[in-house]
Ligand SMILES: Nc1nc2c(ncn2[C@@H]2O[C@H](COP(=O)(O)OP(=O)(O)O)[C@@H](O)[C@H]2O)c(=O)[nH]1
């Protein structure tokens with residue numbers, strides 16, 4: 050596990066994910082490494098204080114904003130005083146009538162006040178401060194963005210404020226009810242923008258994204274993986290399940306990517322990084338964007354491997370493989386959070402929705418996965434699940450989805466060596482056999498020769514005419530076999 | 541954020557090999573690909589802009605994994621769909637048998653999803669009439685019974701393909717126009733759907 054994270058440069062060390070109290074549930078950096086329950090217990094008081102502080106901060110921000118606006122108007126006024134008293138008075142009167150909301154859309158700069166606010170908040174924990182810096186940044190961007198919408202922009206801001214106030218008092222409600230509220234809010238704002246303010250569909254889309262970003266940055270810590278739900282338990286179950294399935298190979302899933310191609314394995318690593326990164330985002334559509342990025346890498350990996358477009362089946366198979374390989378943290382919590390709090394128009398029909406749905410399918414598949422879905426026999430499946438054996442021996446490259454390249458290479462080499470060894474043994478035994486055969490053969494030949502010799506013994510005629518007389522005595526010529534003709538052999 | 545705005549989700553359903561992917565490919569890229577495809581873009585999701593009676597509608601067409609091992613997942617796919625194109629192979633009667641299952645589920649779980657039955661590969665029947673494995677009139681009766689539209693298409697020749705998707709878009713426009721009207725009158729009380737997995741998909 051840690052090897053893997055080092056390779057990809059992502060911190061997913063298991064021990065870092067678990068609750069510091071050791072209760073077995075997931076900890077969360079936002080909860081200083083505790084799980085939600087322990088965090089509650091340990092920091093109940095601190096949290097209450099925090100909420101109070103938050104509220105005060107918000108109020109102070111508002112106040113300071115107002116002051117800054119007033120003072121900027123004041124100095125402007127003082128300068129213009131010398132030029133035209135009358136004009137200045139008129140603008141001042143006008144600006145006084147403006148609602149409290151409008152100050153955000155004025156020309157005032159918040160840079161000066163913000164620093165002071167941060168310092169005033171010194172006693173809060175650093176993580177919290179970081180989160181609130183982020184929240185402030187998002188608020189600022191939101192306001193900047195809304196300025197471009199002029200009047201509807203102010204209206205949107207007011208609606209968001211009202212909604213956030215309302216949500217603050219609804220924290221005791223079930224998460225489903227809170228989700229309903231958020232969904233109703235999205236719908237109402239969208240309708241208002243469309244019907245009352247006649248905003249074009251493209252502009253509406255943009256505005257909805259910004260609204261979601263603004264409100265969800267603020268609500269995240271209360272509605273992500275809330276302790277009133279089973280989300281955390283489910284996260285743990287999925288995580289365990291994926292770990293138990295470590296032996297599943299790409300071949301079993303019929304994954305159409307070949308990781309031996311460096312480009313492809315690069316895409317696979319990127320896809321895994323994207324899907325793990327999802328957990329670090331706070332805004333639902335930012336989480337969705339991670340899934341979409343992951344999906345695009347998957348499509349590329351398939352395209353490079355097969356040189357043809359990926360079908361829906363190819364894509365889902367590969368996504369399942371990526372999820373198994375990456376084991377992304379808090380998968381269920383993230384899916385639930387997106388489902389509950391994402392702007393529905395994104396999730397329902399668009400491209401992001403398509404990939405998100407496939408991720409849901411992948412998780413459902415992993416939860417239900419059995420021998421049949423991998424084309425394995427029940428016995429094999431059970432043995433692999435129980436860890437008695439694993440299919441790694443036969444398929445070294447899929448042996449260790451989590452191990453670093455060096456170790457992978459080592460296993461590959463080991464496997465090659467053992468193959469070599471086997472082949473050598475075969476050669477030795479074949480050689481021995483050959484030796485035996487050769488011995489048998491010589492023995493056989495010797496025996497045959499012996500037999501022949503026995504059958505046709507060499508009879509040496511007792512009387513042999515002297516060599517010199519051969520030519521002189523030709524009396525018995527016709528009774529003799531024909532004379533041997535000399536034959537020439539090579540060499 | 542990626543992707544463009546989409547008005548309606550259209551989901552392709554049907555057994556593996558009935559020709560879902562080819563149908564989308566023909567409609568969107570106007571081509572029929574045989575054998576190893578070449579430099580084409582993956583077509584699992586496509587957004588298609590269409591015009592209906594002077595209005596533009598963007599259909600988000602969802603191709604789905606049809607192989608048996610993913611059968612249990614189909615319900616996750618069609619959630620929130622405005623239309624489902626349920627495909628079967630005209631030359632393969634077994635592919636039609638499965639139709640009933642999809643239709644049943646759609647009717648039970650997605651009351652706002654309109655159903656389009658689509659017999660594929662009609663060009664194979666032109667070659668040889670005896671290849672027909674599914675009787676037209678039987679399916680027509682069935683379609684009437686479940687209030688679905690019926691199309692017989694060929695992705696190879698393009699026959700009836702544009703007509704099918706055009707009809708889907710037209711129905712969507714008419715249907716939503718009607719829905720808005722009834723909603724404004726406050727008739728439709730059943731609009732608020734329960735909170736199931738996709739709690740955000742009531743609409
Ligand atoms: N002759 C003919 N073949 C088709 C037609 N549509 C699809 N096919 C073939 O049927 C096979 C399966 O098609 P595909 O679109 O991959 O099916 P899917 O699994 O439902 O997506 C492919 O070999 C296609 O070439 C058609 O209209 N006519």
Ligand SMILES: [Mg+2]
Pocket residue numbers: 360361362560561562603604606
């Ligand atoms: Mg297909």
